[in-house]
Amino acid sequence: MSSSADDAVVQLTGVARTYEGFPPVEALKPCDLTIERGDFLTVVGPSGSGKSTLLNLIGLLDRPTSGSYVLDGVDVGPLDERQRTAIRGHRIGFVFQTFQLLPHRPALENVMMATLYRASARGDRLASAREALHGVGLAHRIGALPSRMSGGERQRVAIARALAGNPSLLLCDEPTGNLDSATAESVLDLFSQLNAHGITIVLITHDGEVAARGNRTVDIRDGRLTELSRRDGRAS
Amino acid sequence: MAAFVAVLGITTTANSQIDSRFDALSSTQVIVEQQTDDPFLDAADFPDDAEARITGLAGVRAAGLHWALGANTRVSAQPPPAGGRDAVGTISVMAVSPGFWSATGVSVKAGRTFDAALADDRVAVVGEGIADQLGMADVGGQPAVFIDDVPFTVIGVLRSADRVPDSLLSVSIPANVAARYWGRPDPPARMIIATDVGAARTVADQTPVALSAADPDHFKATTAVEARALRDSVSSDLGVLFLVLAIICLVIGAVGIANTTLVAVLERVSEIGLRRSLGALPRHIGAQFLMESTALGAIGGLVGTSVGTWCIVGVSLAKSWTATLTPWTVVAAPFIGAGLGLLAGLYPSLRASRIEPIEAFRR
Ligand SMILES: Nc1ncnc2c1ncn2[C@@H]1O[C@H](COP(=O)(O)OP(=O)(O)O)[C@@H](O)[C@H]1O
Numbered sequence A: 001m002s003s004s005a006d007d008a009v010v011q012l013t014g015v016a017r018t019y020e021g022f023p024p025v026e027a028l029k030p031c032d033l034t035i036e037r038g039d040f041l042t043v044v045g046p047s048g049s050g051k052s053t054l055l056n057l058i059g060l061l062d063r064p065t066s067g068s069y070v071l072d073g074v075d076v077g078p079l080d081e082r083q084r085t086a087i088r089g090h091r092i093g094f095v096f097q098t099f100q101l102l103p104h105r106p107a108l109e110n111v112m113m114a115t116l117y118r119a120s121a122r123g124d125r126l127a128s129a130r131e132a133l134h135g136v137g138l139a140h141r142i143g144a145l146p147s148r149m150s151g152g153e154r155q156r157v158a159i160a161r162a163l164a165g166n167p168s169l170l171l172c173d174e175p176t177g178n179l180d181s182a183t184a185e186s187v188l189d190l191f192s193q194l195n196a197h198g199i200t201i202v203l204i205t206h207d208g209e210v211a212a213r214g215n216r217t218v219d220i221r222d223g224r225l226t227e228l229s230r231r232d233g234r235a236s
Numbered sequence B: 001m002a003a004f005v006a007v008l009g010i011t012t013t014a015n016s017q018i019d020s021r022f023d024a025l026s027s028t029q030v031i032v033e034q035q036t037d038d039p040f041l042d043a044a045d046f047p048d049d050a051e052a053r054i055t056g057l058a059g060v061r062a063a064g065l066h067w068a069l070g071a072n073t074r075v076s077a078q079p080p081p082a083g084g085r086d087a088v089g090t091i092s093v094m095a096v097s098p099g100f101w102s103a104t105g106v107s108v109k110a111g112r113t114f115d116a117a118l119a120d121d122r123v124a125v126v127g128e129g130i131a132d133q134l135g136m137a138d139v140g141g142q143p144a145v146f147i148d149d150v151p152f153t154v155i156g157v158l159r160s161a162d163r164v165p166d167s168l169l170s171v172s173i174p175a176n177v178a179a180r181y182w183g184r185p186d187p188p189a190r191m192i193i194a195t196d197v198g199a200a201r202t203v204a205d206q207t208p209v210a211l212s213a214a215d216p217d218h219f220k221a222t223t224a225v226e227a228r229a230l231r232d233s234v235s236s237d238l239g240v241l242f243l244v245l246a247i248i249c250l251v252i253g254a255v256g257i258a259n260t261t262l263v264a265v266l267e268r269v270s271e272i273g274l275r276r277s278l279g280a281l282p283r284h285i286g287a288q289f290l291m292e293s294t295a296l297g298a299i300g301g302l303v304g305t306s307v308g309t310w311c312i313v314g315v316s317l318a319k320s321w322t323a324t325l326t327p328w329t330v331v332a333a334p335f336i337g338a339g340l341g342l343l344a345g346l347y348p349s350l351r352a353s354r355i356e357p358i359e360a361f362r363r
């Protein structure tokens, strides 16, 4: 499999994150990680091992204490907060364990929030939101309120929101953590389906079965990252 | 905001109420005094035909002179030998010309006042309280009152005298008679003129000349306009007080909005984190909360205006006042509310804009 920089969405080199404090917490020890376009990377590890820390760094929500991060060929280390915010908004889609939907706004409006902070026309934003909801199988629930939806439907709305901005990378922190197993299964099916359409996904879980959905799995233990397996050559 | 509008509205209502009361009494009244500090014209006084001269002016309804007799004047209900000295000083004596009664619009409880026909007779009109004090409930029996041992026939008892409350506590006798027995007025006489509505100013201008063409400066005529200056100062004090009250209400309102917005910010940390993760810059977040607090203030202003207006109407009905509300207050209230909301939202918005996107994951 090739690991040419052109194909890499994410390239972490010696990236580490230490939280200040007494004593300081070495949440992520220096690690190297390359995520290729089309990868479905699952991250496993016990609670408090540093999974979210890694995701925050990849998602430009946090800055590493050391090391370099190249996203889509751009070294994001030296960029200021404004530029990083713009890249985050355009290149990265987030899916949260707790969905993070506005409960009293219809699904469509929630999805349209993804493009709210862009200079795109309302018509285009509407079209992309409809398309994304259609993509997650919720075309018929466009006007429904999240407060009236099931957990699975809510997470689908959240996924649609993450996709509506047409990102290079989908970051999911325990997306099935709040769902029952049957619903979780169908949401994971959706992720596999999206990945088959070429969307790059990073998914955090502490469940080995869920981890097996990815084509690659990395394990974090006490902030140390090890690659466990690569199961197919689809991404190469 | 409701409090703000209500307080301002009640102030205006109260003010206009004060206005109308002052106006009812003052705008048809002129008072003429003598400039006693004029050393050369010490001897001048109202001419004998003063009343006739002034009544002849256009717009004058009635005019009358009055002065108080010296404090040593003795008043008694008993004839001289038995005349008690005990009443001295407690009852004052006023000399009034016949026109005085119609110029001051007194109301009579019993009997009558004296007119020009009785102007040279020893008659007296007493206030209600004085009548009781002198033991003359009824004037039908023509009771007498002795002033420095001179007998006067009491022909009337006054019930009220709004413009000259003094006369309720006095024994009033005809000016001509007073001048005959006790000499020139000291302190000097004053004249009260009742005019048609709106004529007071003109009458005041003409009066000094009418009384003394040779030396008009001797007489000083004042109208309600001067009284208005006093009224203005009273009601502006009142206005300042109410305005301070209104401002305190505003400050409380602003603190309320600031608090509400701050709580909203803290409750919506994860929403803020989400928006930041979707590409919102800190200033987008700040602007959002600033707009929300401004809208809150504007809505508060609108609701407050209507609630406040109803309060004013309610208070006015209860007090049977005429509700007065300057349109300015009503129109400006929503804008003041919005401005206040904007101001109150500054700090919470700043706080909101500083929340890091990473917060979204922590919940
Ligand atoms: N903001 C922070 N400040 C200090 N320590 C933190 C902070 N965030 C996480 N940590 C610590 O870093 C370690 C890794 O946390 P995290 O990445 O959230 O773990 P995981 O997501 O795998 O459960 C934990 O020990 C946690 O207590």
Ligand SMILES: [Mg+2]
Pocket (backbone or CB within 6 Å): A051, A052
């Ligand atoms: Mg975590």
